[in-house]
Amino acid sequence: MITTIDTVLLRIADNELQVLLWQRPSDSRAYPGFWALPGGWVFEDRDETLEQATCRILERKAGLKPDYIEQVATIGNRQRDPDGWSMTVLHLALLRFSCSSSTHEDTHWVPVENVLNQSQELAFDHAVLLAKALERLNTKARYSTLPLYLAEQELKLPELQRIYEIVLGNPLHKRAFRERILSADVLQDTGRRVQGRGSPATIYRYHSDCPVRLFDRMMQGASTETVDE
Amino acid sequence: MITTIDTVLLRIADNELQVLLWQRPSDSRAYPGFWALPGGWVFEDRDETLEQATCRILERKAGLKPDYIEQVATIGNRQRDPDGWSMTVLHLALLRFSCSSSTHEDTHWVPVENVLNQSQELAFDHAVLLAKALERLNTKARYSTLPLYLAEQELKLPELQRIYEIVLGNPLHKRAFRERILSADVLQDTGRRVQGRGSPATIYRYHSDCPVRLFDRMMQGASTETVDE
Numbered sequence: 001m002i003t004t005i006d007t008v009l010l011r012i013a014d015n016e017l018q019v020l021l022w023q024r025p026s027d028s029r030a031y032p033g034f035w036a037l038p039g040g041w042v043f044e045d046r047d048e049t050l051e052q053a054t055c056r057i058l059e060r061k062a063g064l065k066p067d068y069i070e071q072v073a074t075i076g077n078r079q080r081d082p083d084g085w086s087m088t089v090l091h092l093a094l095l096r097f098s099c100s101s102s103t104h105e106d107t108h109w110v111p112v113e114n115v116l117n118q119s120q121e122l123a124f125d126h127a128v129l130l131a132k133a134l135e136r137l138n139t140k141a142r143y144s145t146l147p148l149y150l151a152e153q154e155l156k157l158p159e160l161q162r163i164y165e166i167v168l169g170n171p172l173h174k175r176a177f178r179e180r181i182l183s184a185d186v187l188q189d190t191g192r193r194v195q196g197r198g199s200p201a202t203i204y205r206y207h208s209d210c211p212v213r214l215f216d217r218m219m220q221g222a223s224t225e226t227v228d229e
Numbered sequence: 230m231i232t233t234i235d236t237v238l239l240r241i242a243d244n245e246l247q248v249l250l251w252q253r254p255s256d257s258r259a260y261p262g263f264w265a266l267p268g269g270w271v272f273e274d275r276d277e278t279l280e281q282a283t284c285r286i287l288e289r290k291a292g293l294k295p296d297y298i299e300q301v302a303t304i305g306n307r308q309r310d311p312d313g314w315s316m317t318v319l320h321l322a323l324l325r326f327s328c329s330s331s332t333h334e335d336t337h338w339v340p341v342e343n344v345l346n347q348s349q350e351l352a353f354d355h356a357v358l359l360a361k362a363l364e365r366l367n368t369k370a371r372y373s374t375l376p377l378y379l380a381e382q383e384l385k386l387p388e389l390q391r392i393y394e395i396v397l398g399n400p401l402h403k404r405a406f407r408e409r410i411l412s413a414d415v416l417q418d419t420g421r422r423v424q425g426r427g428s429p430a431t432i433y434r435y436h437s438d439c440p441v442r443l444f445d446r447m448m449q450g451a452s453t454e455t456v457d458e
Contacts, residue, residue, distance in 0.1 A: 001232055001271070001273055003230055003232070003316065042230070042316075044230055044307075044314040048307055049305065049306040050303065050304070050305035050306065053305075071302055071303060073300055074303040074318050076271065076279035076282075077278040078277055078278070084273070085273040087271075087279065089303050089305075139443075142443065143443070143447070214368075214371065214372070214447065215447070216446065216447050217447070218372070218444070218445050
């Protein structure tokens, strides 16, 4: 059985979610020259665990080490690969922009929207895999601090709110957003302030090894039709 | 590579969570005679998809068709099976008590507590798999209607609250619990009432194909040190 690992690597740049794609070589056994999620086979002789295989493949295909990786689902059937029954363990990984530059020439970042609206075609069922990973991120953004992994380690609350709004696809109420994020107790006040248009903005810091925390109230409860800024 | 599917099948009986175990035959290739989660191999020639394989295996090993099944995680490494690299796709399945009788003689329901406190030993890493599935259920119970799948289709709110309390491991505040469950809009009032010790209790109904809904407020916010009944 073909057993692979595929990873949806996401970052935010230019005010949108972007996914890292990898171009399959022109002599690939299937979908030659197509863009695909960075992925690869699990090797019994080389990999001790699935987790190690995931990191090895990301390192080799993308040259990146994301702070956050989670399994989304395992998809297996007879149709998804022209060479027969295949199974892939799908992962979601988040990167902050400053750590997202891949030195590999056969990779590039594209807006997820381009895949969703089919202007960017992908190999195999990778467009479906991307949609599954985005759904996981969207759901978790409603009740947890997960989108923090898309932010820089030093940040202002309006920047983080914008990240949540991009992930959730709708504007949030400023006060309700702040209440949820601050009560989750993952941000440290650096004591520094920067002057913006209005009152000075606090600079917060989070640690990349901080666990994902659940909110007491759902973030969609913070939605508003008009942004309150 | 050994590729299997294992399922943690749960029900509530005798005021506790119970898991269905299956006894491995005395001539098994590994762990002969041990109790294990119902599971089996994925067969390329027989199974069209992972989902079909999951149902086929549950039907054959346990004779049961749960209303709710979800994937929890895929665990793969060199250590978990004495015969070498193996990978299992772990599932969580929930059954209401009235549909949980297995006719298979090599299965029995045991309190999950017996596995957790190691008075019931399991084959392979199945005790770890059970713990992972329980963690998933516990987390989802905090923000969703998932535990409804452990309830009978006609139910009173105090019965459902008891199910949540068993899953979460702590008492809940009656009014806060009712508010969350009723606002999730998954229960239909049957119009019937039964007389209890206090005021008459409404009988609600839910449909087994109802999607799992998220609460606006976390259920742990409903916790209380003393049960308010």
